[in-house]
Amino acid sequence: MVHPLSVENITVAYHKKPVLHEVSFTVPEGKLIGIIGPNGAGKSTLIKTILGLVPKASGTIEFFGSTYKKQIKRIGYVPQRGTVDWDFPTNALDVVTMGRYGHIGWMKRPKKEDIEIAKACLQKVGMLEYADRQISQLSGGQQQRVFLARALAQDADLYFMDEPFVGVDAATEKAIITLLNELKERGKTVLVVHHDLQTVKEYFDWVLLLNMRVIAYGKTEEVFNLDNLQKTYGGKLAFLKERPALAREK
Numbered sequence: 001m002v003h004p005l006s007v008e009n010i011t012v013a014y015h016k017k018p019v020l021h022e023v024s025f026t027v028p029e030g031k032l033i034g035i036i037g038p039n040g041a042g043k044s045t046l047i048k049t050i051l052g053l054v055p056k057a058s059g060t061i062e063f064f065g066s067t068y069k070k071q072i073k074r075i076g077y078v079p080q081r082g083t084v085d086w087d088f089p090t091n092a093l094d095v096v097t098m099g100r101y102g103h104i105g106w107m108k109r110p111k112k113e114d115i116e117i118a119k120a121c122l123q124k125v126g127m128l129e130y131a132d133r134q135i136s137q138l139s140g141g142q143q144q145r146v147f148l149a150r151a152l153a154q155d156a157d158l159y160f161m162d163e164p165f166v167g168v169d170a171a172t173e174k175a176i177i178t179l180l181n182e183l184k185e186r187g188k189t190v191l192v193v194h195h196d197l198q199t200v201k202e203y204f205d206w207v208l209l210l211n212m213r214v215i216a217y218g219k220t221e222e223v224f225n226l227d228n229l230q231k232t233y234g235g236k237l238a239f240l241k242e243r244p245a246l247a248r249e250k
């Protein structure tokens, strides 16, 4: 069976300091998968390594049983908001239309149909009225919605999203999770770096608990428990005292 993503034994180091150690996991199709772990656990590095943005020291990565290059059109990425240059002089509609380039081809002009698709995606995230607005003049949550619209316009089969819920209000968070569930219903696979342990069970079918290495990976109901959380977060789990519901579910 061909999986959307297969990661085998990847090890990554920055300036010879190991950040990810022999990470292996295989992602099933049509699931929402949360990547969970403390600050500095290597979550962003993992996504960037998978996408070829950070070099790996060893290991192999396959997309739909093939290489990233061959499957690039099927792979979508929503980066962490803080890493995007929002001063880039472009408006919301152009950002979303860029999501279509895999279909249009670089150097070619988008067709009317691509613009219509981009507008429909802006509509879907409630941002159509901001289509002509410079992205630098949007709020953080609105920028996040525009990036999600771009991912939608791309119509990929495998998505990576780095902390899409950070800094957004409750309405935007709800809009994003609705959208992720819609993608899932269409058979898409979505990996999401996520911080809020309270919502993990509600949002994700599978979880990857990461702290430099894979602590646990599998169906949320099977691996998201206090024991594994303690292994992942170590002494930083004091906050669980404030969340007795989670602690009780051991």
Ligand SMILES: Nc1ncnc2c1ncn2[C@@H]1O[C@H](COP(=O)(O)OP(=O)(O)OP(=O)(O)O)[C@@H](O)[C@H]1O
Pocket: 014, 015, 019, 037, 038, 039, 040, 041, 042, 043, 044, 045, 046
């Ligand atoms: N470009 C870089 N050069 C050197 N070290 C880096 C670089 N990027 C990240 N690191 C280090 O690698 C480790 C993992 O960082 P990473 O950003 O992947 O963690 P994370 O789990 O995504 O953290 P957070 O939850 O805080 O976003 C950290 O110790 C970080 O300081």
